[in-house]
Amino acid sequence: MTAPDRIRRAFDRAHAEQRAALVVYLTGFDGGREHSLACLHAAADAGADILEVGVPFSDPSADGTSIQAAMVRALAAGATAAGVLELVEDFHRDSDAPVVLFGYTNPLLRLANASAASRLGLVERAHASGLDGVLVVDLPPEHAAVLRDPLVAAGVHWIGLSAPTTTALRRRAICEAASGFVYAITLRGVTGAVLGTADSAELAAGIAALRESTSLPIAAGFGVRTPHDAHRIAAHADGVVVGSALVEAAHEGTAALSRAVAALRAAVVR
Amino acid sequence: MIAQSKSSAVAGTFGRFGGRYVAETLMPAVEELAAAWRDACNDPGFTATIDTILAQWVGRPSPLSPALRLAAALGTTARLWLKREDLNHTGSHKINNCVGQVLLAKRMGKRRIIAETGAGQHGVATATVCAYFGLPCVVYMGAVDIERQQLNVLRMRLLGAEVVAVQSGSATLKDAINEALRDWVAHPLDTHYVIGSVMGPDPYPTMVRELQRVIGRETKAQLHAQVGRLPDAVVACVGGGSNAMGIFADFIPEPEVALFGVEAAGEGLDGRHAATMSRGSEGVYHGMRSLVLQDEHGQLLEAHSISAGLDYPGVGPEHAHLFESGRARYLAVDDQAALRGVELLARTEGIIPALETAHAIAALPEVLRLLATSRDPAAVLDIVVNISGRGDKDMHTIAARLGAAQGDR
Ligand SMILES: Cc1ncc(COP(=O)(O)O)c(C=O)c1O
Numbered sequence: 172m173t174a175p176d177r178i179r180r181a182f183d184r185a186h187a188e189q190r191a192a193l194v195v196y197l198t199g200f201d202g203g204r205e206h207s208l209a210c211l212h213a214a215a216d217a218g219a220d221i222l223e224v225g226v227p228f229s230d231p232s233a234d235g236t237s238i239q240a241a242m243v244r245a246l247a248a249g250a251t252a253a254g255v256l257e258l259v260e261d262f263h264r265d266s267d268a269p270v271v272l273f274g275y276t277n278p279l280l281r282l283a284n285a286s287a288a289s290r291l292g293l294v295e296r297a298h299a300s301g302l303d304g305v306l307v308v309d310l311p312p313e314h315a316a317v318l319r320d321p322l323v324a325a326g327v328h329w330i331g332l333s334a335p336t337t338t339a340l341r342r343r344a345i346c347e348a349a350s351g352f353v354y355a356i357t358l359r360g361v362t363g364a365v366l367g368t369a370d371s372a373e374l375a376a377g378i379a380a381l382r383e384s385t386s387l388p389i390a391a392g393f394g395v396r397t398p399h400d401a402h403r404i405a406a407h408a409d410g411v412v413v414g415s416a417l418v419e420a421a422h423e424g425t426a427a428l429s430r431a432v433a434a435l436r437a438a439v440v441r
Numbered sequence: 442m443i444a445q446s447k448s449s450a451v452a453g454t455f456g457r458f459g460g461r462y463v464a465e466t467l468m469p470a471v472e473e474l475a476a477a478w479r480d481a482c483n484d485p486g487f488t489a490t491i492d493t494i495l496a497q498w499v500g501r502p503s504p505l506s507p508a509l510r511l512a513a514a515l516g517t518t519a520r521l522w523l524k525r526e527d528l529n530h531t532g533s534h535k536i537n538n539c540v541g542q543v544l545l546a547k548r549m550g551k552r553r554i555i556a557e558t559g560a561g562q563h564g565v566a567t568a569t570v571c572a573y574f575g576l577p578c579v580v581y582m583g584a585v586d587i588e589r590q591q592l593n594v595l596r597m598r599l600l601g602a603e604v605v606a607v608q609s610g611s612a613t614l615k616d617a618i619n620e621a622l623r624d625w626v627a628h629p630l631d632t633h634y635v636i637g638s639v640m641g642p643d644p645y646p647t648m649v650r651e652l653q654r655v656i657g658r659e660t661k662a663q664l665h666a667q668v669g670r671l672p673d674a675v676v677a678c679v680g681g682g683s684n685a686m687g688i689f690a691d692f693i694p695e696p697e698v699a700l701f702g703v704e705a706a707g708e709g710l711d712g713r714h715a716a717t718m719s720r721g722s723e724g725v726y727h728g729m730r731s732l733v734l735q736d737e738h739g740q741l742l743e744a745h746s747i748s749a750g751l752d753y754p755g756v757g758p759e760h761a762h763l764f765e766s767g768r769a770r771y772l773a774v775d776d777q778a779a780l781r782g783v784e785l786l787a788r789t790e791g792i793i794p795a796l797e798t799a800h801a802i803a804a805l806p807e808v809l810r811l812l813a814t815s816r817d818p819a820a821v822l823d824i825v826v827n828i829s830g831r832g833d834k835d836m837h838t839i840a841a842r843l844g845a846a847q848g849d850r
Pocket residue numbers: 533534535559560561562563637638639678679680681682683684685749750751795797798829830831
């Protein structure tokens with residue numbers, strides 16, 4: 172059963188607790204299917220409010236070295252877009268945490284086109300898995316209808332993606348096409364870049380500009396590695412996304428992942 | 442001199458191919474580039490500067506050489522003509538594109554140039570133009586390609602470029618493009634990415650075609666001066682497809698001119714190859730919707746060709762459109778045939794072609810056979826082959842493969 176308002180509930184709950192929601196990215200099938208499933212549960216149990224599950228792609232040109240390496244491992248372990256959706260379905264048997272798919276166009280489009288033929292395509296599988304949202308890195312609003320429209324019609328949120336370079340005109344188009352939440356990229360760069368001492372004022376201004384175009388919650392990420400980074404972002408955004416650092420922790424094991432998620436969760440307070 | 446695209450209803454699309462499938466961080470950079478390109482095309486000063494540099498520094502126009510002994514060796518009465526892009530500065534057609542793009546980058550106020558390269562020809566051309574204009578240049582190159590194109594790596598470094606070895610994926614051209622895209626995502630404001638072929642997000646496929654259009658424009662005028670007619674066929678190898686689009690562009694509106702693209706069949710179409718048209722399917726890759734080599738789950742396959750410049754699992758979107766519409770035909774030539782093509786052109790015309798170009802030479806018997814079925818047998822055919830580059834860079838590969846077979850004859 173799809174429950175599109177699980178995302179809204181996660182943000183509302185965090186808001187009521189005077190903190191930002193913690194959004195945890197993990198690459199699906201990294202370490203194999205079983206390890207990946209265990210990691211999703213470990214992250215949810217340790218305090219992740221929303222899980223982003225990366226769909227491995229052979230050519231992840233928007234990702235840095237940690238996630239690239241995770242995708243290589245995941246593909247070697249037999250990852251496919253369909254397999255990742257089955258993983259999400261398994262996860263939702265025992266958990267109510269919202270899951271957003273995070274991927275590149277080609278594998279998702281391939282699966283979507285399979286739907287017409289076999290009824291086992293992206294939309295059907297998304298529905299069966301209880302998927303809450305989809306975010307596609309290399310599919311800007313001008314091309315998005317092909318995946319967005321059928322997914323939204325099936326009750327799956329289409330997460331918007333805005334970058335520091337995004338113009339006001341584009342911001343409006345992105346927010347208009349979005350539902351669920353809008354992901355604000357905090358840095359120019361690929362995943363795994365370092366937020367470091369990036370200008371807080373610029374960060375705050377970017378998020379404020381987005382708020383003028385949307386009433387949806389805004390989650391910010393890219394370069395967030397430490398509890399300190401997360402705390403800084405939590406002051407401005409409704410959600411904080413952490414990816415590469417947790418992919419590295421998950422590669423060490425579920426215990427390391429649980430510790431890292433718990434520390435981040437404790438830090439996203441306002 | 443540079444024509445605006447009129448072939449498509451929506452800017453940047455060719456039929457259902459093309460588009461701008463890039464990460465949001467890059468969209469503003471791509472939009473800025475498209476606007477700057479439109480603006481530059483309408484500035485006679487810009488196009489005149491390109492023409493001057495091409496004439497005074499690149500050595501254009503490149504000759505159109507008759508190839509009588511090649512025709513005799515192939516046993517044909519057709520007149521064969523070689524468009525000599527191998528005689529350009531740096532030894533291939535790649536420099537035509539680089540001059541235009543780096544000039545555009547300067548006009549846009551960019552302070553840094555990045556590029557990807559497979560065979561190293563595009564990297565060398567970019568490094569050369571950057572040295573000429575005094576701009577810093579970073580070239581991404583797969584570690585496998587660095588190994589098989591050592592000479593070009595040395596050339597780029599001598600020209601002052603930084604060559605970055607890419608180890609990810611198959612460590613070839615496609616991975617070099619991924620890495621260049623990552624660099625561009627991190628530096629979208631001050632950096633221009635000089636893509637080396639008619640691929641990537643709009644405006645690249647259109648822009649690179651227009652910058653390479655000079656090849657076909659010269660060919661048309663030169664052949665007209667020689668024999669007073671259009672060619673019956675134009676033949677070019679296809680990696681990303683820039684030398685082919687460059688020589689095709691002015692002939693596309695001439696329906697009597699047959700267009701042949703030749704892609705790499707590698708070890709054979711049932712083995713490892715780079716034959717995107719023959720064996721690819723529709724996908725979204727490197728910023729464009731086009732034909733790609735992929736598995737049933739939408740993961741890109743590793744391409745293979747003896748020539749690094751054709752070793753790419755995608756192709757420019759306009760070629761996908763020309764293929765689907767039937768305006769151009771695409772043939773595939775394997776590694777062995779390409780090697781024989783090198784030898785054939787070397788022995789008959791005294792020209793050692795690049796391994797990429799050798800695919801077009803090796804396709805000539807098939808082109809002649811196909812033309813024989815559609816043309817008046819009494820007519821004398823004129824066929825132009827684009828000699829996209831010279832073979833110096835490939836001497837190691839050629840020596841290892843041909844030398845072993847020939848011994849010290
Ligand atoms: C001499 C030569 N010909 C052809 C190619 C293939 O590129 P394109 O298909 O863009 O012309 C290359 C690429 O490196 C090359 O060096």
